[in-house]
Amino acid sequence: MTDLHWMSALELADALDAKDVSSREITEALVARGDALEERLGTFLHRTSERALEEADAADARRSAGEAKSRFDGIPVAYKDLFVTKGVPTTSGSKILKGFVPPYDATVVARSDAAGLPMLGKTNMDEFAMGSSTENSGYQKTRNPWDTERVPGGSSGGSAAAVAAGMTPWAWGTDTGGSIRQPASLCSLVGVKPTYGYVSRYGMIAFASSLDQAGPLTRTVADAAALLEIAAGHDAMDSTSIRDERPALLDGIDGGIEGLRIGVVKEFVGGGSDGVRAVTDEAYARLEKLGATLVEVSLPSFQHGIPAYYLVAPAECSSNLARFDGVRYGARVEADDIIKMTSRTRSEGFGAEVKRRIMLGTYALSAGYYDAYYGKAQKVRTLITQDLAKAYEKVDLIATPSSPTTAFKIGERTDDPLAMYLSDIFTVPVNLAGNAGISVPAGLAPDDGLPVGLQLIAKSLDEPTMFKAAYAFEQDLGFATSPEGRASI
Amino acid sequence: MSIDRKAVDHVARLARLDLSEVELDVMLTELQEILGHAEQIQALDLDGVEPMSHSVPMVNSMRPDEVKLSLTQEEALANAPEVEDHRFKVPRIMEDEG
Numbered sequence: 166m167t168d169l170h171w172m173s174a175l176e177l178a179d180a181l182d183a184k185d186v187s188s189r190e191i192t193e194a195l196v197a198r199g200d201a202l203e204e205r206l207g208t209f210l211h212r213t214s215e216r217a218l219e220e221a222d223a224a225d226a227r228r229s230a231g232e233a234k235s236r237f238d239g240i241p242v243a244y245k246d247l248f249v250t251k252g253v254p255t256t257s258g259s260k261i262l263k264g265f266v267p268p269y270d271a272t273v274v275a276r277s278d279a280a281g282l283p284m285l286g287k288t289n290m291d292e293f294a295m296g297s298s299t300e301n302s303g304y305q306k307t308r309n310p311w312d313t314e315r316v317p318g319g320s321s322g323g324s325a326a327a328v329a330a331g332m333t334p335w336a337w338g339t340d341t342g343g344s345i346r347q348p349a350s351l352c353s354l355v356g357v358k359p360t361y362g363y364v365s366r367y368g369m370i371a372f373a374s375s376l377d378q379a380g381p382l383t384r385t386v387a388d389a390a391a392l393l394e395i396a397a398g399h400d401a402m403d404s405t406s407i408r409d410e411r412p413a414l415l416d417g418i419d420g421g422i423e424g425l426r427i428g429v430v431k432e433f434v435g436g437g438s439d440g441v442r443a444v445t446d447e448a449y450a451r452l453e454k455l456g457a458t459l460v461e462v463s464l465p466s467f468q469h470g471i472p473a474y475y476l477v478a479p480a481e482c483s484s485n486l487a488r489f490d491g492v493r494y495g496a497r498v499e500a501d502d503i504i505k506m507t508s509r510t511r512s513e514g515f516g517a518e519v520k521r522r523i524m525l526g527t528y529a530l531s532a533g534y535y536d537a538y539y540g541k542a543q544k545v546r547t548l549i550t551q552d553l554a555k556a557y558e559k560v561d562l563i564a565t566p567s568s569p570t571t572a573f574k575i576g577e578r579t580d581d582p583l584a585m586y587l588s589d590i591f592t593v594p595v596n597l598a599g600n601a602g603i604s605v606p607a608g609l610a611p612d613d614g615l616p617v618g619l620q621l622i623a624k625s626l627d628e629p630t631m632f633k634a635a636y637a638f639e640q641d642l643g644f645a646t647s648p649e650g651r652a653s654i
Numbered sequence: 655m656s657i658d659r660k661a662v663d664h665v666a667r668l669a670r671l672d673l674s675e676v677e678l679d680v681m682l683t684e685l686q687e688i689l690g691h692a693e694q695i696q697a698l699d700l701d702g703v704e705p706m707s708h709s710v711p712m713v714n715s716m717r718p719d720e721v722k723l724s725l726t727q728e729e730a731l732a733n734a735p736e737v738e739d740h741r742f743k744v745p746r747i748m749e750d751e752g
Binding site (some may be wrong): 598 | 666710735
């Protein structure tokens with residue numbers, strides 16, 4: 166049998182069913198793996214190993230009694246530290262929330278718990294999910310298991326590194342402009358940003374509310390479908406949660422892509438680094454070989470995605486982060502009047518990138534500049550959505566690289582915010598339009614030997630088609646499930 | 655349209671950020687660069703394009719008005735830096751009269 170820590174959640178579920186292994190054994194193996202690697206990788210902000218083992222024992226007892234909560238009862242999971250967890254410290258990667266212990270669970274956490282998934286801990290992230298490398302964490306850097314001198318991507322970099330290193334089969338992340346798909350790409354994982362409203366945002370510490378979505382980071386496409394199914398669905402606690410029924414993802418995932426029309430973006434041809442281009446060109450050819458028809462589509466407004474996103478997201482963040490005022494939770498810097506107290510608390514509690522985005526957003530929304538910046542960005546958002554809608558008249562899915570480059574070196578982009586922002590060039594339009602996107606491992610770049618991800622974009626609520634295509638691609642490539650597809654750490 | 659130091663000072667006050675002179679200088683340079691990148695969308699002719707604030711067409715989301723359990727006062731106050739008489743305590747808000 167494969168090492169427990171490299172088994173997929175579906176394989177573990179089968180092994181549990183066959184009584185080949187217990188949840189206690191799985192959880193002990195993952196905790197031991199974490200003990201061995203945590204210091205080198207810096208993936209977790211808070212580990213809950215004792216709790217996970219207790220929950221594993223409870224899952225074993227349920228299975229023995231024939232009362233398993235779900236097919237995945239007893240398979241542990243990790244959460245990005247942006248999900249509030251009752252009784253477990255939650256910081257969203259920020260010093261301003263040091264010591265915060267939430268009084269309730271996020272819906273994602275509650276539903277994973279209801280399925281019986283023991284909690285391994287809370288993973289590192291860019292502060293309040295603002296960043297593309299996890300270097301903006303207020304606490305620590307996370308290293309990429311494929312090359313520990315490099316970043317894992319971000320902002321869900323802790324979750325990505327933990328899954329890529331075999332510390333958990335799956336983890337929850339969040340994606341506002343690429344924060345699941347880009348780290349998935351850099352760590353050779355599957356990462357999904359579902360349709361906006363697909364998963365409840367209740368209990369996610371808000372960054373940009375009209376763009377934020379929770380999603381899975383896993384080593385296989387089927388595991389991503391399974392984890393997403395666990396938490397998807399309408400939630401009365403999130404008024405933006407969509408009411409439509411979520412179609413089955415895992416069931417029928419092997420339906421193939423014969424006859425599917427997949428768009429290749431005219432404006433992106435030649436985009437990305439040489440290594441990324443080589444791998445994604447091969448990936449497009451593989452999709453064609455599998456029976457899809459490649460169709461050139463034009464998305465002229467995509468080139469304006471980054472500037473539009475970096476006005477819309479900071480505007481929303483400047484408003485959302487106003488709640489951190491030193492009164493109800495988190496740190497406080499004392500002063501003799503409330504404005505000084507609030508200003509000093511925020512200045513000491515927030516890191517440089519968060520301050521930069523609050524400033525940018527406040528400026529973009531301020532009197533005299535609103536129309537020129539925020540207003541224009543909102544109109545560009547309409548253009549991007551219209552361009553995508555037009556493309557979907559001709560195609561079922563759109564294929565692009567997930568990230569323009571492979572994993573970059575730690576420190577390489579920290580002094581150049583704009584260069585960091587450009588990491589999200591292929592992913593932000595999907596959030597602006599509210600569509601679904603998946604990053605699936607496509608192999609290693611010929612120039613630097615680092616992982617490259619293929620992004621498939623689907624229209625809202627067409628997750629089943631997206632998963633089918635990603636699954637067919639993954640199975641035919643055979644990379645993610647081979648030893649070469651794992652980080653050698 | 656370029657942001658200047660006076661605007662940066664003003665925005666920092668609006669955002670309740672107590673930034674040092676050095677931080678304000680660095681912020682000015684960085685915001686100028688980022689906003690410079692945004693100039694490409696300022697040049698677009700967007701007359702007649704509807705602004706979009708949300709990707710899902712939303713109507714009011716209603717639910718039955720039922721009394722349900724929520725956080726207790728104790729739970730709601732548990733994370734506060736300072737509490738007095740079961741309330742959040744803050745520094746002086748009003749100026750002294752007179």
